[in-house]
Amino acid sequence: xxxxxxxxxxxxxxxxxxxxxxxxxxxxxxxxxxxxxxxxxxxxxxxxxxxxxxxxxxxxxxxxxxxxxxxxxxxxxxxxxxxxxxxxxxxxxxxxxxxxxxxxxxxxxxxxxxxxxxxxxxxxxxxxxxxxxxxxxxxxxxxxxxxxxxxxxxxxxxxxxxxxxxxxxxxxxxxxxxxxxxxxxxxxxxxxxxxxxxxxxxxxxxxxxxxxxxxxxxxxxxxxxxxxxxxxxxxxxxxxxxxxxxxxxxxxxxxxxxxxxxxxxxxxxxxxxxxxxxxxxxxxxxxxxxxxxxxxxxxxxxxxxxxxxxxxxxxxxxxxx
Amino acid sequence: xxxxxxxxxxxxxxxxxxxxxxxxxxxxxxxxxxxxxxxxxxxxxxxxxxxxxxxxxxxxxxxxxxxxxxxxxxxxxxxxxxxxxxxxxxxxxxxxxxxxxxxxxxxxxxxxxxxxxxxxxxxxxxxxxxxxxxxxxxxxxxxxxxxxxxxxxxxxxxxxxxxxxxxxxxxxxxxxxxxxxxxxxxxxxxxxxxxxxxxxxxxxxxxxxxxxxxxxxxxxxxxxxxxxxxxxxxxxxxxxxxxxxxxxxxxxxxxxxxxxxxxxxxxxxxxxxxxxxxxxxxxxxxxxxxxxxxxxxxx
Ligand SMILES: [Zn+2]
Numbered sequence: 001x002x003x004x005x006x007x008x009x010x011x012x013x014x015x016x017x018x019x020x021x022x023x024x025x026x027x028x029x030x031x032x033x034x035x036x037x038x039x040x041x042x043x044x045x046x047x048x049x050x051x052x053x054x055x056x057x058x059x060x061x062x063x064x065x066x067x068x069x070x071x072x073x074x075x076x077x078x079x080x081x082x083x084x085x086x087x088x089x090x091x092x093x094x095x096x097x098x099x100x101x102x103x104x105x106x107x108x109x110x111x112x113x114x115x116x117x118x119x120x121x122x123x124x125x126x127x128x129x130x131x132x133x134x135x136x137x138x139x140x141x142x143x144x145x146x147x148x149x150x151x152x153x154x155x156x157x158x159x160x161x162x163x164x165x166x167x168x169x170x171x172x173x174x175x176x177x178x179x180x181x182x183x184x185x186x187x188x189x190x191x192x193x194x195x196x197x198x199x200x201x202x203x204x205x206x207x208x209x210x211x212x213x214x215x216x217x218x219x220x221x222x223x224x225x226x227x228x229x230x231x232x233x234x235x236x237x238x239x240x241x242x243x244x245x246x247x248x249x250x251x252x253x254x255x256x257x258x259x260x261x262x263x264x265x266x267x268x269x270x271x272x273x274x275x276x277x278x279x280x281x282x283x284x285x286x287x288x289x290x291x292x293x294x295x296x297x298x299x300x301x302x303x304x305x306x307x308x309x310x311x312x313x314x315x316x317x318x319x320x321x
Numbered sequence: 322x323x324x325x326x327x328x329x330x331x332x333x334x335x336x337x338x339x340x341x342x343x344x345x346x347x348x349x350x351x352x353x354x355x356x357x358x359x360x361x362x363x364x365x366x367x368x369x370x371x372x373x374x375x376x377x378x379x380x381x382x383x384x385x386x387x388x389x390x391x392x393x394x395x396x397x398x399x400x401x402x403x404x405x406x407x408x409x410x411x412x413x414x415x416x417x418x419x420x421x422x423x424x425x426x427x428x429x430x431x432x433x434x435x436x437x438x439x440x441x442x443x444x445x446x447x448x449x450x451x452x453x454x455x456x457x458x459x460x461x462x463x464x465x466x467x468x469x470x471x472x473x474x475x476x477x478x479x480x481x482x483x484x485x486x487x488x489x490x491x492x493x494x495x496x497x498x499x500x501x502x503x504x505x506x507x508x509x510x511x512x513x514x515x516x517x518x519x520x521x522x523x524x525x526x527x528x529x530x531x532x533x534x535x536x537x538x539x540x541x542x543x544x545x546x547x548x549x550x551x552x553x554x555x556x557x558x559x560x561x562x563x564x565x566x567x568x569x570x571x572x573x574x575x576x577x578x579x580x581x582x583x584x585x586x587x588x589x590x591x592x593x594x595x596x597x598x599x600x601x602x603x604x605x606x607x608x609x610x611x612x613x614x615x616x617x618x619x620x
Contacts, residue, residue: 169552170560179531179551207532214502228498238411252494314502
């Protein structure tokens with residue numbers, strides 16, 4: 001069943017009607033009826049297409065938050081499943097545990113070996129709990145550091161898929177130096193002598209996102225968000241009113257379009273009409289194309305140049321005004 | 322050296338002395354034990370309660386004066402940053418909040434950087450002032466930290482970072498978040514230059530500040546009693562749906578968990594910093610008389 005967002009009400013109604021007509025048509029055909037509903041269905045489908053196009057071309061920042069968190073939005077395992085051959089998951093931080101919220105492994109991407117690391121939020125209640133909703137613990141960031149170092153040792157580029165509301169704010173994280181783990185992971189991203197392509201595929205939430213997103217190139221899906229704090233968090237702290245999330249989402253400039261303008265990200269990956277969740281295969285392929293293009297650019301460079309460019313890129317953020 | 326201007330020679334006593342000494346504030350009440358402390362005594366004790374040892378927060382200037390020899394230092398001019406590029410407004414306009422913080426603290430932004438001697442060794446000290454919008458890390462603080470690293474590298478002297486902040490400055494949103502990787506680049510530059518980077522975590526250091534430059538020190542010192550943690554206490558309690566014990570996330574707790582190298586009383590901080598940087602840079606003990614032959618040999 002498709003999950004409709006609150007601003008998709010009229011689209012939901014139209015698609016509901018289409019479903020009904022289709023069901024009637026099949027029923028009618030079985031009973032030998034000659035009533036033709038194809039014209040009406042076609043007309044409605046066109047209308048849906050038009051509405052989706054218009055709605056998604058003018059999403060407000062808060063609507064983008066909802067799209068970025070859509071339960072059917074493709075996530076880490078979908079991307080890996082479609083883009084990576086010979087995927088070989090690698091587990092554990094060698095110190096405490098394997099964090100199921102941050103996954104990683106070796107694989108083959110369009111002919112070359114790569115290391116893929118990313119947040120996994122899960123896809124249904126059970127898997128969401130199993131992956132702790134993509135909220136990484138120190139062990140996850142320490143695993144990321146280990147995998148990045150492994151990749152660097154064998155001159156293998158790194159791809160990170162960022163999709164988290166933030167790092168896990170619970171006791172275990174706190175008691176195993178969550179902050180240090182994130183800092184070291186960011187540090188490792190920034191010192192890597194191999195290319196690191198970071199793609200924000202859904203939510204880029206605060207430090208928990210930065211720890212995997214300090215890449216040579218930072219790409220963002222058209223309706224993804226990247227933010228210092230969740231709009232809900234900002235609303236309750238700055239507005240002292242959790243109902244002000246929409247205002248917070250607008251004020252914080254969390255959309256790919258704004259972030260591109262401020263030089264925080266390097267590229268926007270266009271989503272299919274109606275959002276990534278409507279055509280997962282499409283967005284995964286287009287994302288793969290974008291990663292491939294960026295990698296081809298960077299693969300020619302030596303380690304020192306890769307490091308230098310990445311550093312200069314981050315130092316330049318905000319300096320031009 | 323053009324970047325060294327604004328020579329200030331504040332004597333510690335002068336810095337700690339309030340300008341408007343009205344009879345009401347001649348006495349201070351310790352927030353921990355309630356003891357009434359005469360302001361001169363409090364200044365002399367670097368704002369540590371003589372009765373219970375509670376460490377009250379220092380301003381950036383007080384902190385600099387307490388670390389540099391004789392309270393003497395030169396402030397380093399810091400780069401200007403664009404004002405409010407996001408045109409941020411919550412209940413108030415961000416530029417208005419900045420103006421308020423500036424007039425309240427007399428600082429341009431949350432971080433001061435200075436050079437001088439610490440126990441006879443030249444060093445750069447960067448201090449974050451919690452009184453300036455919660456010490457928050459925005460573009461100005463980020464540039465100040467990058468600058469402090471550059472100065473330490475140019476002079477090839479240690480950088481001491483005295484951190485205090487709630488986290489990233491929300492009014493600068495993503496541009497504040499980007500200070501996490503930017504300041505991390507600064508730490509990498511220090512590392513490559515072989516310049517010691519000592520972090521002092523003071524009350525409180527949390528959030529994105531702790532999750533970047535403030536946890537990447539060669540030596541991590543926590544000041545006694547300081548609150549140090551990634552997530553706020555309330556957020557953790559909401560997440561786990563239980564009350565946290567007393568003393569959770571305090572410096573002593575972090576020492577026990579292995580997060581920091583040591584917890585230091587403010588009265589021992591200057592001496593500790595001096596000792597650590599002398600050891601890391603192969604210098605003799607402070608005030609030690611080096612035999613003439615040794616001096617010859619090391620030339
Ligand atoms: Zn007291």
